Amino acid sequence: MATKVQRQKSKKKNSHRDSYLIKNGHVITAVDSFKGDILVADGKIQLLGKHLEVIEPGAKVIDATGLYVLPGGVDPHVHMELPISGGQFSADDFETGTRAAIAGGTTSIIDFVTPEPGQPLLEALYERKEAAKKSLCDYGLHMSITSWNENIPEEMRQCVEQEGISSFKVYMAYKETIGLDDKYILAVMVEAAKYKARVMVHCEYDEIIAYLRKKFISGGKTEPKYHALSRPVGAEEDAVSRVVLMAATAGCPLYIVHLSTVRALFRVFQITPEELDAVVETCPQYLLLDRSEYERAGFEGAAYVMSPPLRTVADREFLWKALGDNRVQVVATDHCPFNMKGQKDRGSDDFTKIPGGAAGVQHRMALLYTYGVLEKKISLNQLVALTSTMPARVFGLYPRKGALVKGADADILLWDPRAEDIISAKTHLHHCDNSIYEGFRTRGKPHMVMINGKIAYEQGVVKCEKGSGHYLKR
Numbered sequence: 001m002a003t004k005v006q007r008q009k010s011k012k013k014n015s016h017r018d019s020y021l022i023k024n025g026h027v028i029t030a031v032d033s034f035k036g037d038i039l040v041a042d043g044k045i046q047l048l049g050k051h052l053e054v055i056e057p058g059a060k061v062i063d064a065t066g067l068y069v070l071p072g073g074v075d076p077h078v079h080m081e082l083p084i085s086g087g088q089f090s091a092d093d094f095e096t097g098t099r100a101a102i103a104g105g106t107t108s109i110i111d112f113v114t115p116e117p118g119q120p121l122l123e124a125l126y127e128r129k130e131a132a133k134k135s136l137c138d139y140g141l142h143m144s145i146t147s148w149n150e151n152i153p154e155e156m157r158q159c160v161e162q163e164g165i166s167s168f169k170v171y172m173a174y175k176e177t178i179g180l181d182d183k184y185i186l187a188v189m190v191e192a193a194k195y196k197a198r199v200m201v202h203c204e205y206d207e208i209i210a211y212l213r214k215k216f217i218s219g220g221k222t223e224p225k226y227h228a229l230s231r232p233v234g235a236e237e238d239a240v241s242r243v244v245l246m247a248a249t250a251g252c253p254l255y256i257v258h259l260s261t262v263r264a265l266f267r268v269f270q271i272t273p274e275e276l277d278a279v280v281e282t283c284p285q286y287l288l289l290d291r292s293e294y295e296r297a298g299f300e301g302a303a304y305v306m307s308p309p310l311r312t313v314a315d316r317e318f319l320w321k322a323l324g325d326n327r328v329q330v331v332a333t334d335h336c337p338f339n340m341k342g343q344k345d346r347g348s349d350d351f352t353k354i355p356g357g358a359a360g361v362q363h364r365m366a367l368l369y370t371y372g373v374l375e376k377k378i379s380l381n382q383l384v385a386l387t388s389t390m391p392a393r394v395f396g397l398y399p400r401k402g403a404l405v406k407g408a409d410a411d412i413l414l415w416d417p418r419a420e421d422i423i424s425a426k427t428h429l430h431h432c433d434n435s436i437y438e439g440f441r442t443r444g445k446p447h448m449v450m451i452n453g454k455i456a457y458e459q460g461v462v463k464c465e466k467g468s469g470h471y472l473k474r
């Protein structure tokens with residue numbers, strides 16, 4: 001233990017001069033694969049090529065023979081320490097959540113500012129930035145618009161032009177708290193369009209859901225499975241249908257978060273790409289799990305309570321096809337864990353009180369590699385595109401992030417394709433007592449992770465310190 005601390009200290013002292021030559025790896029980008037070397041110094045990629053020799057004095061050579069060399073993962077949809085009612089928060093804070101992310105190969109996250117309805121956007125931003133300072137990896141923030149008033153257009157302009165926030169989020173669901181009526185969503189899109197800022201939308205038809213929730217609870221139908229039954233496929237399908245029309249009308253780039261079903265995906269294509277710049281995201285849970293989880297005994301199904309809910313096996317299989325042919329372009333996690341004990345169990349006799357969300361940020365890359373690449377549903381290049389390059393491009397981080405090119409931040413993942421693992425809440429770094437992937441076998445995991453040119457993870461240990469992440473202006 002003592003030696004480890006000492007080593008970290010001495011490394012920190014010379015950190016600005018850390019220099020590495022990563023040799024003989026199999027370099028994989030979103031479009032390319034080649035055997036080669038990467039020289040890293042001053043936190044950046046200095047050179048890529050074949051048979052590079054050490055030209056930096058003191059550069060350490062890292063032998064990457066037998067490893068894939070990928071750009072670090074970018075997860076553009078996570079909720080660390082998300083406030084919920086009763087003064088509680090989602091179970092991972094920015095420190096524990098980013099530590100888990102790094103261990104899984106993700107080197108940048110984008111979280112959300114969620115102002116209290118009526119709260120000035122910039123005030124909420126400063127509060128959120130304060131919380132996010134604990135991050136171990138670099139982080140950006142999307143701004144949620146949770147209510148509308150005449151100051152919002154000017155505040156949105158400040159977000160884009162002063163604060164480096166080029167994306168806004170709106171919720172069609174949750175109208176009792178943070179959701180917006182369509183006319184205000186359209187207003188947000190009209191403003192965002194002025195700056196070519198992207199609007200992310202949670203697409204679910206709130207009134208239908210509110211009606212069904214009330215109906216089930218008053219009928220004594222309180223178990224977790226009614227969460228899924230109260231959020232039917234049609235509620236997502238209809239919302240997507242309206243939102244693509246709104247975005248096309250406003251001329252605003254659109255990003256549909258956590259799309260879960262084939263019927264909703266078809267609605268995206270009722271508008272042509274010439275009329276609308278739309279990017280579609282799905283999440284590992286919609287690719288690997290299905291609604292049968294809600295039939296689990298007792299209260300166990302509560303772990304899978306999330307919105308939208310898990311869908312059918314057919315939806316799952318179709319979403320894999322849509323990744324394969326690029327109709328879905330980003331895989332993010334919507335990481336938002338809650339403990340079964342003390343959090344999810346608030347809804348033990350009323351599913352509407354179960355906080356929605358699950359952990360996933362640590363396992364996105366390994367799950368997609370195992371169940372996507374190894375099962376030939378996506379290529380290795382697509383893995384990089386879906387988890388790193390596309391999210392970086394879409395949210396204004398490219399080529400600083402999401403790319404292995406000269407001048408990019410040296411966020412580099414050395415991926416060991418032979419390593420094996422079994423996911424479990426007993427061993428994961430997520431700060432929560434359950435995993436929706438409990439018992440899932442994975443192949444491939446990070447051998448080493450570099451962030452901004454420093455070794456952030458090696459031999460199973462996260463080495464960077466709390467607070468070492470930087471805020472990403474986009």
Ligand SMILES: [Zn+2]
Pocket residue numbers: 077079334
């Ligand atoms: Zn979310």
